[in-house]
Amino acid sequence: MKKIKDENTEDQILNAAKNIFQTKGMDGARMQEIADKAGINKAMLHYYYRSKQLLFEAVFKNAFSLLAPQLNAILNDDSSIEDKIKNFTANYISFIIKHPYLPNFIIQELNRNQDFILKLKDRGFPSIEKFKKQVDEEINKGLIKPISAEQLFINIMALNIFPFVAKPLIKAITKSDDKHYKELIEERKTEVANFIINSIKTT
DSSP: HHHHOOOOOOOOHHHHHHHHHHHHHHHHHHHHHHHHHHTOOOHHHHHSSSSHHHHHHHHHHHHHHHHHHHHHHHHSSSSHHHHHHHHHHHHHHHHHHHOOTTTHHHHHHHOTTTTTOOOOOOOOOOOOOOHHHHHEEEEEESSBBOOOOHHHHHHHHHHHHHHHHTHHHHHHHTTHHHHHHHHHHHHHHHHHHHHHHHBBOOO
8 A cells, every 4th residue: 555655656756857857947947836736745756766867867767667668669670760750759759749858858957967868778768770770772773862871860859859958049040939830840740740751861
């Protein structure tokens, strides 16, 4: 019974932390506020997570553990490169819409601790080995233009990540309110994929 209660409390903490981090970011979030939202006292919160950094990492790892298997499945299935690009983009953007704090957190953590990404190796970290092989095969068949698989993957990631990382800049330049920004992001599920596919197709 105690184990169930502990797991429920931890779920409450992680959900509360996710909401606070989404709205206030790592620097703006306060442990007391997270404790209040989780319905526990601050001492209990510190019993589960000794610091805000550890709590943030737990939230990130929890979300990453949901995203990584999806991306891995897409990268390693038997679909064409074109379908992989479409599915990867749609899945990634849909996921980040639900977890908008992740891109900035990843960049923040990598700048502060370059070894941070190694902590994710045991969580189904996406592999692009099959993707690389498929790119080479489709180039040899004349289906896509010659391009490094690594560069293609970076292009896919960059075009998907940037609109979330640069949200305030994009809203300012495009004179978008929250509603229009969300519409732009939804459109990118197809716009990004079509842009990349058209740039590499031979015909």
